[in-house]
Amino acid sequence: MKRSSKKSTLSPTVAQTIPFVSQRNVEPPCQAACPAGVRVRDYIALIAQGRYQDADSLIRDKMPFSSACGRICYQPCEAECNRALVDEPVAIMYLKRFVSDYAYQTKLPLPNPVAKTRAERIAIVGAGPSGLTAAQDLAKLAYTVTVFEASPFPGGTLRAALPLYRLPKKLLDWDIENILALGIKLNTNTALGRGFSLKELREEGYSAILIATGADRSRKLSQPEIGVFAIGDSSFGPMWTVHAVAAGHQGAVSVDNYVQGKSTMPAKANHALVAKREKGDLEEKVFQGYIKPKPRAAMPLWGPLESIHDLVEMELGYSEEVALQEAQRCLGCGAAEILEAKCTACLTCVRLCPYQVPAITPLNTVEIRVERCQACGVCVGECPARAIAFTMPGIEDLIPQIEAALEAKPVSKTKPTIIGLYCSYWAKAGPELIKERFPSIRMIPLLCIAKVDTLHLLKAFEVGAHGVFLVGCEEGDCSYQKGVFWAKHRVESTKKLLAEIGLGRERLEIYNLPASGLEQLAGLATEFTQRIKQLTPSPLKNRRQSNDRRKTKATV
Amino acid sequence: MIVGKQKPLSEIREMIAEYQKVLILGCGTCVTICFAGGEREAAILASSLRMADKIDGKERVITEYTVKRQCEREFLEELDEKVKEVDAVVSLACGIGVQALAERFPTTPILPGLNTSFLGFPDEHGVWSETCSACGNCILDQTGGICPITRCTKGLLNGPCGGTNNGKCEVDPEKDCAWTLIYQRLEKQGKLDLMRQYYPPRNFQAVVRPGKIRME
Numbered sequence: 112m113k114r115s116s117k118k119s120t121l122s123p124t125v126a127q128t129i130p131f132v133s134q135r136n137v138e139p140p141c142q143a144a145c146p147a148g149v150r151v152r153d154y155i156a157l158i159a160q161g162r163y164q165d166a167d168s169l170i171r172d173k174m175p176f177s178s179a180c181g182r183i184c185y186q187p188c189e190a191e192c193n194r195a196l197v198d199e200p201v202a203i204m205y206l207k208r209f210v211s212d213y214a215y216q217t218k219l220p221l222p223n224p225v226a227k228t229r230a231e232r233i234a235i236v237g238a239g240p241s242g243l244t245a246a247q248d249l250a251k252l253a254y255t256v257t258v259f260e261a262s263p264f265p266g267g268t269l270r271a272a273l274p275l276y277r278l279p280k281k282l283l284d285w286d287i288e289n290i291l292a293l294g295i296k297l298n299t300n301t302a303l304g305r306g307f308s309l310k311e312l313r314e315e316g317y318s319a320i321l322i323a324t325g326a327d328r329s330r331k332l333s334q335p336e337i338g339v340f341a342i343g344d345s346s347f348g349p350m351w352t353v354h355a356v357a358a359g360h361q362g363a364v365s366v367d368n369y370v371q372g373k374s375t376m377p378a379k380a381n382h383a384l385v386a387k388r389e390k391g392d393l394e395e396k397v398f399q400g401y402i403k404p405k406p407r408a409a410m411p412l413w414g415p416l417e418s419i420h421d422l423v424e425m426e427l428g429y430s431e432e433v434a435l436q437e438a439q440r441c442l443g444c445g446a447a448e449i450l451e452a453k454c455t456a457c458l459t460c461v462r463l464c465p466y467q468v469p470a471i472t473p474l475n476t477v478e479i480r481v482e483r484c485q486a487c488g489v490c491v492g493e494c495p496a497r498a499i500a501f502t503m504p505g506i507e508d509l510i511p512q513i514e515a516a517l518e519a520k521p522v523s524k525t526k527p528t529i530i531g532l533y534c535s536y537w538a539k540a541g542p543e544l545i546k547e548r549f550p551s552i553r554m555i556p557l558l559c560i561a562k563v564d565t566l567h568l569l570k571a572f573e574v575g576a577h578g579v580f581l582v583g584c585e586e587g588d589c590s591y592q593k594g595v596f597w598a599k600h601r602v603e604s605t606k607k608l609l610a611e612i613g614l615g616r617e618r619l620e621i622y623n624l625p626a627s628g629l630e631q632l633a634g635l636a637t638e639f640t641q642r643i644k645q646l647t648p649s650p651l652k653n654r655r656q657s658n659d660r661r662k663t664k665a666t667v
Numbered sequence: 668m669i670v671g672k673q674k675p676l677s678e679i680r681e682m683i684a685e686y687q688k689v690l691i692l693g694c695g696t697c698v699t700i701c702f703a704g705g706e707r708e709a710a711i712l713a714s715s716l717r718m719a720d721k722i723d724g725k726e727r728v729i730t731e732y733t734v735k736r737q738c739e740r741e742f743l744e745e746l747d748e749k750v751k752e753v754d755a756v757v758s759l760a761c762g763i764g765v766q767a768l769a770e771r772f773p774t775t776p777i778l779p780g781l782n783t784s785f786l787g788f789p790d791e792h793g794v795w796s797e798t799c800s801a802c803g804n805c806i807l808d809q810t811g812g813i814c815p816i817t818r819c820t821k822g823l824l825n826g827p828c829g830g831t832n833n834g835k836c837e838v839d840p841e842k843d844c845a846w847t848l849i850y851q852r853l854e855k856q857g858k859l860d861l862m863r864q865y866y867p868p869r870n871f872q873a874v875v876r877p878g879k880i881r882m883e
Contacts, residue, residue, distance in 0.1 A: 457700040462792045495705040496695060566707065569714040611676040612715050613722045 181208025224294030239267020242323030244359025261302035386445025443486025453498035465592035492564035534583035693733030694760035704759025737764025811852030
């Protein structure tokens, strides 16, 4: 997921630092349904926060043909989306397309080449979706990968069979550029059996050969031999692109296992609990007003009169505003999990969850009932044992985001360093607008500021913020129950700590404003900046003098 | 369970004043449950101390860690290397944990980061009440399951005293009169005659301090 360090116009991105480590005992149904294993819920959450670059990296990790899949997938994810039980499924495919279009249009930097720290070389025959996916995975595992393609261009069926009005070629090229940028060598016009044979490849010293030639016509592969693997249409017959990509991942695993001398049988599938929601519970939440029905955003189309003149795409794609709104329809299924080894059954979550989701099991352990969880995050910040994992981008990576924001260059020598944690549901604005409005404040999006915990706030000061404010919805507008209450509660208790520490309460503030009140916030932020400026220099001095950041990181 | 309350930051800072490397050690059981010394509180304390140090220009290394229970020798084994690296440990366990640590690491000062307050249970989120004094001579069978030794401010065995006031205590009007509670409970159980029982002066030798129990 590494991206080159070229700065984009976005707020500081953290794609380089976020491991997206997750417990993965619970899986949202959208992700469970995706043959390629794309982290659907998580990239939707990133879009909902305006973190498009991070979303793009996350998608491409499992779905390298993101532009294509954002247009022509058969959407098994949407068929399983729990939101369908409320109104309509989240428009996952269109959102994926929005991100890849955004990456293409804003020319997000290509990934850096991966250092080839492994001695083995891998040959892949066929530069279609399967072959290039396997190439990407193996390159990320630090192998030297060479792809041989019979035709003059890579892309396989996606290039050969899809009409221009479904998938513009430049976007397919962009997908492939992203893959090859990892340091993969591509030889086009090189057909197996016509310029080279498997035997020759082996003689040239390739440790393994992966055949992913597709099946545009019937053919029979020769007798399998050790170290030669066949995947995709060439072995199973024609399939959807997403299955071809899945086959590519599988092929890469087999090759890696083979090279390492392990069993080449694919590892047993991880039987995660799928967070399928309860229809009755969702209906009740709609009835109680906890979930507000909101129709799925329609895809804008060219009219027939415009489209007959050219082979341009019929579907125009979402605007940023529509994409943000659509992504914010996601229910965040299966985000919170109990870490059993840490849970001491204190029952705090059971008592505090606004939706009565955590429950005591017959074994007297505590369980978060995934079929009911709303992903509000209140339990996470209150758990005294830190035994609740929140596996969605937004909490699990908040500290790296804060650190990344503070590592960015000072905006000006005279302005204090201020972090603004804002609710994306409240702001209803993308990162560029936010940055434009608040150029001197390091603004970090969240899906509700009740996801911010005392420790996050302390950390922000510890790594160098002079002032921190939170901004989110007014009571009654919050997307969750009690979000305003908990955000205020945490700010208050952190203020007490700041006073004890000697930093002073005034360095932290919370604003609950009417929806999209950026104008109003502008005034308050100026006032806050003035206040902090009067308090500055921060008693914490220059954070670069601090030598204990690395030491503390492991425990956070 | 054991209920504790973290000491004020200033007091902890005084305790660690002379040390350069300090480990903040949380405990994963009772004090976690009462929000005084679990993993989260250990992290908050460590962060607070680091900042307070920085404000004072002190170069001190503060790390944090949490074990399952500080009052078990086996759970302390994993600390051997960690404790070697520091000058002192601030234990966020109850007094039992502090002493268990001090026994395992006799050359390292183990400093109490919280005050062990009492044995009790939560009335609601964030509120705990003392209910047992661990006196070693339980009479709850005769007092309707309400301990007068602990919950009567005066610890009276033959209550109520003359100071009961509409169910509240004369010493602290915020607190319920334990003997009124006992009366009401016994009434519900049809055992009011137990109120007439006279308790002779209590044998405080039932548990000789320090207590010791051997399982038979």
